[in-house]
Amino acid sequence: MSELGSFIDGKWSRGGGGSIPVWNPATGTQLAELPLVAADDLEQALAAADAAFPSWRATSALRREEILRTAAGLVRERSESIAAAIARELGKPLREARVEVRTACEHIEWAAGEGRRAYGRVIPGREPGVHASTRIEPLGPIAAFAPWNAPLITPARKIAGALAAGCTVVLKPAEETPTAACELVRAFDEAGTPPGVLNVVFGEPADVGARLIGSPLTKGATFTGSTAVGKQLLAQAAPTVTVTTMELGGYAPVFVLPDADPEAVADTAVTAAMRNSGQVCTSPTRFYVHADLHDRFVARFAERADALRLGDPFDDATDMGPVATPRRLAAMAELTADARDHVVAGGYQEDRPGWFWRPTLLADLGDDARAATVEPFGPMALTTAYTDLDAALRSANRLGLGLAAYVWSSALTAIDHVTTGLEAGAIAVNSWQVSLAETPFGGVGESGVGYEGGTEGLRAFQRVKFVSLRSGS
Incomplete structure (x- = not known):
């Protein structure tokens, strides 16, 4: 297994919040110790994402696509070792884990191309000399929360959509299945993602969630998990009116x-x-x-x-x-x-x-x-x-x-x-x-808010700006 830890502002860190064991569910034995972040580490991750946002937003969609496709290629090259990590930590049969790796790469590649199609539109003016249009812009730093049951697909879908849209990310994966997310972040780092654009933190879920969503630096949040936890995060997002995407319980x-x-x-x-x-x-x-x-x-x-x-x-x-x-x-x-x-x-x-x-x-x-x-x-x-x-x-x-x-x-x-x-x-x-990868995925009622995947998956991390321009003095 690769060394586990958090990734903050382009550097790997063991954090300052102690550690917890990672278990093998097929044997009931311990696999590793996962270091956790402290409050100061979370603040550093948020600050890094905020500081990196202006330059990442200004990076051309073509360059962002290059980075995402390179990252997907690196994940494909390492697919066997990543699949093995998923099988060890989750207990998913290896052949299913291999499918998960391929599917995660498809999500990254889809978002990479879709990021170049963030088109606005021209709206006919009501009188001569008035030029009206809309622009599609990234929200800003995104807090992303991924569960243990799809430890590569879910982080990949969230990271790829946000980065392709021009946002920066602080990701909190599941502590039960950390390796796949660490390897994914490592691939993005090696592909050329600038420091601060993509950060990953592990910690006590309730504390990390409250701090990331409650921060005024966070402009959007994406969560996959239980309906009960999703409702808690929605309540925490209300004071700052943080834009949220929630993929919750199904049945x-x-x-x-x-x-x-x-x-x-x-x-x-x-x-x-x-x-x-x-x-x-x-x-x-x-x-x-x-x-x-x-x-x-x-x-x-x-x-x-x-x-x-x-x-x-x-x-x-x-x-x-x-x-x-x-x-x-x-x-x-x-x-x-x-x-x-x-x-x-x-x-x-x-x-x-x-x-x-x-x-x-x-x-x-x-x-x-x-x-x-x-x-x-x-x-x-x-x-x-x-x-x-x-x-x-x-x-x-x-x-x-x-x-x-x-x-x-x-x-x-x-x-x-x-x-x-x-x-x-x-x-x-x-x-x-x-x-x-190319279809919208989201629930209604208590199964969630918003969509992942497809064109809609990028829209979750974007906003529309209307501009009305009158020519002349």
């Missing part, structure tokens, strides 16, 4: 309509639901299956889930690794105990070193069960048999969350009805893909 519903093939859907659903041990904000989790198909779907899903091989993330035979922390084990145990009579697959911790939970299916669960109201964020799925489609839609929308959703059918009228009725920022029909 994605899936609709399997009467004309779908329940076995075929179940075959792919298990893989999608248990990817990264279910620790994905877009994981298909709440399956609304028509009553005529429900039992067949449950039987095949349970069969496939029971067949998944848990083990070492570096073993090619492994289908699913551990959950990331003991907290996730406790959450799985609590939700399963509350719905014990509905367990048809898994539902227990494996008796082995590390933090392994068997893929769990809770069948025909009512809305009053705890697992039907709390996002598991682990290897768990649940089903509901429905006959009244509109009632099922009301159930799916009742939580106030709306990040991703899925529909399986070939009936165009029914697909239109469901995609119109679902409250979600992204919906995939007959696939499990809801987020790409």
Whole structure:
């Protein structure tokens, strides 16, 4: 593993805030010590980002694109070692970690090109000699917060969008999975990012979040994580009216309509639901299956889930690794105990070193069960048999969350009805893909504010200035 630490104003630092252990969830053993920042370190990072902003803003979009593409190239060259770090610290199977590295590079490369297309527009004047236009400008220093479940993709998406837009960044990655973010920042540094443009700090999350968002130097904030923490950060951003982008909880519903093939859907659903041990904000989790198909779907899903091989993330035979922390084990145990009579697959911790939970299916669960109201964020799925489609839609929308959703059918009228009725920022029909580098990704309701990815991802870090010019004296 590379040496861990914070990166402030172009220099690596061990900070002054002590250290915490980094764990291997597949073995339960310690991997490293992660040094943390103190309050003075945070102030230095904020000051560095603020001081570097004017010159980075003035840097041509072409030059910024060069730096971003070079950084992406360096990450691609080091993809195997970065993927291995993700597998060690997160427990994600190595083949999934390799996909994460490739996807992160795609996000950087997309933002690099999109940064050259920050076009304003000309607006016809109302009288001769009046020239009206808009300009697209960067917000300023950005505070970015990334979670542990996608330790390279999420920091890459935030850094790339902000830097391409002309902003500087102070990034706080997750302390549980620090190496990927450190390697990403190292690649940007070697690619030619000037000192102060990109800073990374590790520390006590609540203290770091409050200071970064509460600082008058911070002009924008981007956060990916739980709805509860997102609400806290939004409240902290209010006194300074800091522009925020929030990608929060998901708990994605899936609709399997009467004309779908329940076995075929179940075959792919298990893989999608248990990817990264279910620790994905877009994981298909709440399956609304028509009553005529429900039992067949449950039987095949349970069969496939029971067949998944848990083990070492570096073993090619492994289908699913551990959950990331003991907290996730406790959450799985609590939700399963509350719905014990509905367990048809898994539902227990494996008796082995590390933090392994068997893929769990809770069948025909009512809305009053705890697992039907709390996002598991682990290897768990649940089903509901429905006959009244509109009632099922009301159930799916009742939580106030709306990040991703899925529909399986070939009936165009029914697909239109469901995609119109679902409250979600992204919906995939007959696939499990809801987020790409070139597409906007964001939630509605308590799943977030704003977008990442696509053109919208850069707009999150930009503002519009209107200029009216009257010619002559």
